[in-house]
Amino acid sequence: MSSCAALLSLRGVAVATRDGRELLRVDALDLAAGERVAVTGASGSGKSMLLRALAGRVPAGLTLSGERATELTRIGIVPQRGLDALHPLIPLRRQLGLVTRADWAEVGRVLDRVGLDDDALQGRRPAEMSGGQRQRAALALAVLTRARVILADEPTSALDHDTRDQILDLLTAVVEPEQTLVVATHDEAVADALATRRICVSADRLESSDA
């Protein structure tokens, strides 16, 4: 793929500790519009680091070097724990409106689409929601940002199989065809269900293939 068609490109990117230990190296990676990318690999291989490198932000104490090229100003992030994307104490519908500046009706529509269609639930604080409900809320937030790239880090890892399948269905239904979705997962069923392209992280390196 040529980099001029890419929404986001990484070239010679490394995530490392401050004392120089490399946790991830990406020689070249391009994301195009509408791709559905599954990032797989063993625990600790660097899947989350790859998502962080794509987002352009690494945790305190780590460094990100190399070239990250994109014109995007917003990237949607669905974290492993939904609560990491949300304020625990601000009622959900109000919070999503405040954060994304979407109007009340639009927030309501997206919450309906992710299955949080109950008025009482929409008025509840995320701290008082279940793990699956928080995941749905985090997905609604990512959708409402209208970001052209959505990064989801193990969005189904804490969920039982039924809820996992529901979140997967939601991801496929809610993400627009031209939006790019990158999902880190160690669950082959999730990768099979979603991906048009796979990236396997192994010993901090990437191997790519079409799904």
Ligand SMILES: Nc1ncnc2c1ncn2[C@@H]1O[C@H](COP(=O)(O)OP(=O)(O)OP(=O)(O)O)[C@@H](O)[C@H]1O
């Ligand atoms: N803040 C940090 N400081 C130092 N090393 C870290 C830090 N965060 C993660 N690591 C290390 O970086 C490597 C990659 O971690 P990463 O979280 O990307 O793995 P992962 O593939 O997402 O794992 P999992 O499937 O268990 O979530 C691991 O060896 C991990 O121990």
